[in-house]
Amino acid sequence: MRTRATAYPIWNRFTPKAGSRLSMREQLVRFFRQGVADGTLQAGIRLPASRVLAAELKLSRITVSGAYEQLIAEGFLEARQGSGTYVAAHAAGPARAPAPGGSASIASAASARNTAPRPPAAAPASTPGSQRARCLRGPDSMSMAQAAWPLTPGLPALDAFPYALWGRLDGRFWRRHPAPDLSYGEPQGLLALRVALAEYLGAARGVVCRPHNIIIAPGAQAAIAIAALALTDAGDSVWVENPGYDAAYRSLVLSGVTAVGIRVDDAGLDVEDGRRRAPEARLALVSPSHQYPLGVTMSLERRLALLQWADEANAFILEDDYDSEFRHEGAPTPALKALDARNGRVIYIGTLSKLLAPGLRLGYLVVPDELVEVLQTVRNGTDHRVPASIQATAAEFIGNGHLGAHIRRTRALYGERRAALLEALREAGEARFSVTHAATGLHLLAHLPGRVDDLALAAAARAHRIGVTPLSAYRVGPGASASRGLLMGFGNTRPEAIRAAVRTLCGLYPDAG
């Protein structure tokens, strides 16, 4: 039997139940038994030493080793001399079918973010589920982001999240017995939150809007899904950046549109390429401030060309502005939305996932007057509502100036982490990792020489629990650029861990051996 580390240390999720009549040992036994039955703890996974787990869970070592012994006696675990405790082979949970298709399996091993912007894998017709759902097979990117792995893109500094303050504001919400808020909520989301966001957006992003123009959603991906359903019909074409953001692509596929990959160069989305490939598109999804994944900023010329196309084609633009608050070099780039005061062509999408944490599930759309009603209607039709406590706490947090303070504090932190990563990559040599666009955000793209297979290198890295993802995985369709690279997130990784991870990456490099 193969022995391996688990990508998902579920034991950190064990929470002793204070009011329970079960002993702590029995609670731990049930927890592990459940994990095995559940398939979360698969055969061959090595458990931490009882001493380590006891320290981590703040339990006595006797409790943990007692639980291990019982689980070994029950056949769920097995002890191997001098090596440790493992999930037993025959105790495995439900078999998980591998993703269909050879390339999907490579991708699955290679990366947690490597899935969507590829042509749909051909699933066998016997697989249950709709055609549209089968187009999404393969591991899901965001759900598999590993918070504990260094260099995972897409995560802010979870170690710097203001736990105490947020918990205090949240506690205030519950203490005021907010009965009316615990109904289904206002049709566009909590007014107090929309007021706070409107103030913030004007000051921070040059986006002048009223609370009436804001619609709350549980994240940027949800916001994209809502906009696609509200502004396109099934079969319509939508411009997406190529390479582009895979989670957005998944939303679009489910909405039934045809996502057409448009070229991206150093000035951002190539509007002429879009006019050639899909002149009749109804929608263009762009990340002008910090293109995902290439990192480029869209030029003013291109912005104006994009707005002009939208006007001519009677189409709309979705601006995904996910992390532009963190501008490390050069002048701040205003939002595309700020150029569109008159015509109402741009729907701006913001999120707190990168400013605070994805686990809050809080994003929003800023919508021209005449589109408010239709987007609100769709939001409530798809049930993309956000819990009252999250909205109210965020309203307090933003409205009282804590968001601004948090951004200032983390900007300094990200400056250090970014500098550590750039320095480590420089030491590794530009022939291995060359960085071109790293002025903004929480990740950068390290280009690789053409001979290096980024899928394979990312797979090797992930086997060593390093969260980098391969550029090749973000391609839309087969005709895309052949450039290779690794996406490296520095938001949630401390400098020393960044340096260690880059050293490991160098050891895994094809020319290292």
Place this chain on the structure above:
Amino acid sequence: MRTRATAYPIWNRFTPKAGSRLSMREQLVRFFRQGVADGTLQAGIRLPASRVLAAELKLSRITVSGAYEQLIAEGFLEARQGSGTYVAAHAAGPARAPAPGGSASIASAASARNTAPRPPAAAPASTPGSQRARCLRGPDSMSMAQAAWPLTPGLPALDAFPYALWGRLDGRFWRRHPAPDLSYGEPQGLLALRVALAEYLGAARGVVCRPHNIIIAPGAQAAIAIAALALTDAGDSVWVENPGYDAAYRSLVLSGVTAVGIRVDDAGLDVEDGRRRAPEARLALVSPSHQYPLGVTMSLERRLALLQWADEANAFILEDDYDSEFRHEGAPTPALKALDARNGRVIYIGTLSKLLAPGLRLGYLVVPDELVEVLQTVRNGTDHRVPASIQATAAEFIGNGHLGAHIRRTRALYGERRAALLEALREAGEARFSVTHAATGLHLLAHLPGRVDDLALAAAARAHRIGVTPLSAYRVGPGASASRGLLMGFGNTRPEAIRAAVRTLCGLYPDAG
């Protein structure tokens, strides 16, 4: 200028900011100014007397009257001698276009839940937005449920929500600095919550499942949207109950399927009618424990016939089990899912909206093994993820037995409220309101004589801030039954308010004057 009460008392949402440098009066001024700019406070709305508002917001009367005076000086409000303070005519926010089509306007006046199960209103082609979104025009039901109005259906006892306990558990979550939980979360939702739900479902609903079979979603409507995308393709037929649950209908329309209304009688959904109308349907959405809105329980014979059809047609059944924990008379009805241990035809949908509160946005699906992967993939594609704090707190709440205790406590409460409503309706006379199926849940249906227009009566009631909704609004298509009735929720209304509301309804009855 027309003078009217607002349906939406936004001033209850005013929350003083503790850390703010603004005076309380200035905060109140800004809040109202924003409401006017926002369009939430429309011209002609009468504000509460300063004395009343001061009491409600726990502010001094001087603060409130000072704020009113300033707003009057600024032109946002106007005082009318002997009559009160109103939003000024010229201060109005953005004009809201009325819903297109005559019938939609009637519906809009008549009811907050009167929208979806009607043929799509023909919107003018110039209205922005997709065809599929325009099919949903009209007021959205759940978003407009008025927690403060007596007899509003769809709401549990928000006055009995365990605020202190929930706040304490939630505080514990933030205090343990749950960094890994604040990433994108596990692909099916938090394991601890799924473990707790699996235990609960086995004990409370006879649904035996493993945590592996549970997928967390932000509510039952979201769960229906996920299942529809995962199990059907655009253009497929889906059976829905006629009359049926309007929010579900909205989800289905957006997923691109054809929702076919199937007859419901005293034994529940008429399977033979389904076989006639849409034998090739891929999915049937049913509420067997407590049909919404008629209240009937599906007979065992019909349950078996439905399962047999699904087997023959290779179709799936969505069981919406939203409030069956509250069985007031007769033997408890097991879930349909409990009959389907072998074949895996039933996807069970549960929610905490009726057990605790809709504002938590917490529901889930229980899914046969072979469908887990595709439903999980769709959930993450549509970004129907749930915030970490909500999931973790619910896991604690359910796992430590608090949910069971809360259900026992509220069952007694609902028993009293239900008895008060039945008694008040009996006093009003069976010739006016006749009740047939009221054994389960938090609302009942009062049938009206055929000559009474339920849309008009509900409209009159809502003008008096009584939240009843008309049965006619839940019809799917024009061919449905002609019976008339009012849905009356007793979950969130105290006995004395129930009695007063029924007295008011009697006064509004066509034969009253």
